[in-house]
Amino acid sequence: MASNILINQVIVVGRNKNYQVNFNPGVNIIYGDSATGKSSILNIIDYLLGGKKFKSYPEIELAGRYAALDVTLNEDRYTIKRDLFNPNRVVEVYPCAYDKIGEYAATNYLPNFSPNTEYPEAGFYSDFLLDALNFSRVKLKEAPTKDDSKQVRMSFRDLFKYSYINQDVLGSEKFLKSDNWAVQTKNKEVFKYIFNALDSNISNLEGLISEKTNQKNKLDKTFKTVSEFLRDAEFGTLTTLDDEIDAVDAEILNISKEIAKLNETQAEDPEIYQALRTELANLAMERRVINADMQEHQLKIERFTRLKNDYLNDISKYKASVSAKKIIGEVEQEIELCPVCDNTFEVTVARENFEIIANEKIYSEINLLKRRAKETESIANKAKFDWENCQLKLKEIEAAEQEAYILQEKNTAVTPKIAERDIFVSTLGELNQRRKELVSRLKVRNKHNNLSISKESIEKSIISLQEQLEELRKSTPTMTEILESLADSLQSYLRFIRIKSPKGVSFDKKTFYPRVRDIEYSDITSGGLRTIVGIGYMCSLMEEALNNKINYPSFLMIDTVGKYLGKTKEQKYKEVSNLDADRSEAVSDPAKYKNIYDFIIGLAEKYEINNKTCQFILVDNDVPEHIVNDLKGFIVAHYNSERLNGLPVGFIDDADY
Amino acid sequence: MKLPFINPENDLNLNLAILIIIVRTLSHTKRQTLKLNNERLHIYYFLVKNPVKLNKVMEILGKAKVLLSERNSYSIASISANLDPLFDREGLKSLLTILTAQSLVKVEYKKNDGFFYQLTAKGYELSDLFTENYFKEVALNCNKLKQTLSLSQSSLNNILGQIMRMDAF
Known part of the structure; x- marks a missing residue:
């Protein structure tokens, strides 16, 4: 099993939106004007794979928050999240694709080898990457020739140097050859490591296998314990949790719809409600007026009826008076003496206390009273009639009121609706709460599930390591063989590119640097040729990884392929490169340039034919038209600083500064 | 003063006719005990002329009321009785x-007990002649009042006092 890095997606999570580029297996080309963020994409990838720091540019500083890398390491998919501005913050690794990170818990790793008090348990990010790629963790001798040499830890970064050439080093004399002797020595050791040519390789492998087996057993145990626990806690399996979340989601949707519906109907109701209220208020007012009228009528009826009765009483009294007069007769006016004492009965005086009314006057009075009684009666009757009318009106008002009340009741639907809405809203809250709970359970479940996945992948890697060990035991490759093979690859590459006289191609036995026409790489005068050879050097590594099991991730990022090849407009390169040498090498020949791309594409095809995975990410400036047309299918991002043809202005396309 | x-x-x-009817009916009990002195006559005279008040007395005593026509019960006089005659001894005396x-x-x-009044034979003869409707009413009222003959003077006064206070409200 060959190791490989396959980048699926690079995401910069911004304040307003996310910026992302998708990548495919095989060749990926990013091209566009300078200062549009092409190189930044490679920088971000490098940073997310453990680079020391990220050279931020103003747009990202303005809009970005953190970066994420959706990557497949060997066969496992991971999403790596890292703070863009603080390289010392822990790197978060999710065991899933980027769009699912909400469902999984992250593991934290330290970005460098200095321990962090905040995360005492966290492992090193470099170790994670090496493990994931199934590379053994080794210590390299600082002085390989001495047996008692101090050893330094080899990090993933040492290895990644052979997978990423940034635009400053490509084609430069300094490529491969560091000024620092110690680094040079280390690089050589890493180079050996890549080709399993280290003296300690077999023991390293054995160590790795035993470590991995331990790891596997440990995982096995953890998995079982956690399984039991989850079962006991009736935690719900992945599928039931998934189903439950789906059900809750459906219900949330439903209730949201109901609430929206209620909101709509409620918007109409207040108008009707208001109208009804006004109508009822008017009716009540009318009723009050009529009631007052009726009271007045009632009073009138009472008064006049009573008056009539008084008249009638008086009439009967007058009649009685007339009759009494007839019966009693004239009261004589004589004075009589009391038989006992000498007092007299003064009838005259007595008569003065009362009235003696003449009959004619009484009759006329009776007639008058009769008339009056009639009048008062008719007034009372009129009042009665008015009262009845009022009563009728009152009934009408009552009917109208009743109608209004019924209407209101239909609408009072308003109040129950408010109650209904309240119920819905509270249910919605409960559901959302429940959903959160389920999602967090799902996270736990996924984490648990992931244990078995990692166990499987460790098992696989153990098998592959054992194969590798077997092979190594059979035949440990010597450096000479390896260098010969690499030189063959480089020569066929140079022939393919059609450089002038591709002869004297070899790899230096001591420095492991490529030589063309027996001239060491750093001594080649033409910058263009250096670029071509530099790319060839990397491609031979890729080719070696295709054919043999080596510790190389089949991943290559090259920044500015066309550097020094006469395609770039930038003047600064021309100062570094010897123009005369360039001219004599005819490196600006468009055919050579095209050949480089064709070779890389051909290499990727070879991988595909062998059913192996590789990835090339190539960045270039303004590529000539005829090449662009041929390469269209490989372009993953294209930027234009003038926004020509609706192209985005750069990786960060909406920053205003 | 004449109005x-x-x-x-x-x-x-x-x-005069009312007074004759009162004396005829209420001068004595069945056992021929004379009852009608000045004070009692005065009270009866007032009550007979104000049948609404008379009914109130009967109400207080817990006795059956006089059946009143609407004419009598529903008049202005019935809600505001003229109380002056109650204090007018001169009128009754004359x-x-x-x-x-x-x-x-x-x-x-x-x-x-002082003076008691009753009709003479001439008075009786005369009293038979009062057949006018109003006199019939007065006679009915007087018959009702017969039940009060057994009451003492003071309790009769007391009841009257109660009625007056009722009116004050």
Whole structure:
């Protein structure tokens, strides 16, 4: 099993939106004007794979928050999240694709080898990457020739140097050859490591296998314990949790719809409600007026009826008076003496206390009273009639009121609706709460599930390591063989590119640097040729990884392929490169340039034919038209600083500064 | 002082006739005990002329009421009775003067209880002639009041006092 890095997606999570580029297996080309963020994409990838720091540019500083890398390491998919501005913050690794990170818990790793008090348990990010790629963790001798040499830890970064050439080093004399002797020595050791040519390789492998087996057993145990626990806690399996979340989601949707519906109907109701209220208020007012009228009528009826009765009483009294007069007769006016004492009965005086009314006057009075009684009666009757009318009106008002009340009741639907809405809203809250709970359970479940996945992948890697060990035991490759093979690859590459006289191609036995026409790489005068050879050097590594099991991730990022090849407009390169040498090498020949791309594409095809995975990410400036047309299918991002043809202005396309 | 309009309540003959009817009905108990002295006569005279008040007395006593026509129960007089006659001893005295002078009423003196009135034979004859509707009403009222003859003077006064206080509200 060959190791490989396959980048699926690079995401910069911004304040307003996310910026992302998708990548495919095989060749990926990013091209566009300078200062549009092409190189930044490679920088971000490098940073997310453990680079020391990220050279931020103003747009990202303005809009970005953190970066994420959706990557497949060997066969496992991971999403790596890292703070863009603080390289010392822990790197978060999710065991899933980027769009699912909400469902999984992250593991934290330290970005460098200095321990962090905040995360005492966290492992090193470099170790994670090496493990994931199934590379053994080794210590390299600082002085390989001495047996008692101090050893330094080899990090993933040492290895990644052979997978990423940034635009400053490509084609430069300094490529491969560091000024620092110690680094040079280390690089050589890493180079050996890549080709399993280290003296300690077999023991390293054995160590790795035993470590991995331990790891596997440990995982096995953890998995079982956690399984039991989850079962006991009736935690719900992945599928039931998934189903439950789906059900809750459906219900949330439903209730949201109901609430929206209620909101709509409620918007109409207040108008009707208001109208009804006004109508009822008017009716009540009318009723009050009529009631007052009726009271007045009632009073009138009472008064006049009573008056009539008084008249009638008086009439009967007058009649009685007339009759009494007839019966009693004239009261004589004589004075009589009391038989006992000498007092007299003064009838005259007595008569003065009362009235003696003449009959004619009484009759006329009776007639008058009769008339009056009639009048008062008719007034009372009129009042009665008015009262009845009022009563009728009152009934009408009552009917109208009743109608209004019924209407209101239909609408009072308003109040129950408010109650209904309240119920819905509270249910919605409960559901959302429940959903959160389920999602967090799902996270736990996924984490648990992931244990078995990692166990499987460790098992696989153990098998592959054992194969590798077997092979190594059979035949440990010597450096000479390896260098010969690499030189063959480089020569066929140079022939393919059609450089002038591709002869004297070899790899230096001591420095492991490529030589063309027996001239060491750093001594080649033409910058263009250096670029071509530099790319060839990397491609031979890729080719070696295709054919043999080596510790190389089949991943290559090259920044500015066309550097020094006469395609770039930038003047600064021309100062570094010897123009005369360039001219004599005819490196600006468009055919050579095209050949480089064709070779890389051909290499990727070879991988595909062998059913192996590789990835090339190539960045270039303004590529000539005829090449662009041929390469269209490989372009993953294209930027234009003038926004020509609706192209985005750069990786960060909406920053205003 | 004479008012510019006439009022049947003040008619001499009417009042004489009422008084005759009262004395005829209420002068004595069944056992011929004389009951009608000045004070009692005064009270009866007032009640007979104000049947609404009379009913209130009966109400307080827990006795059956007089059946009143709407005319009597539903009039202005019924809600605001003229109380002046209750305090007008002169009016009653002059009426009695006339009646005695006409030999319609005779007076008997009893030690301790003072003067008691009853009709003469001429008075009886006369009283049979009062057949006018109003007189029938008065006679009915008087019949009701017969039940109060057994009451002592003081309790009768007491009841009247209660009615007056009721009216004050």
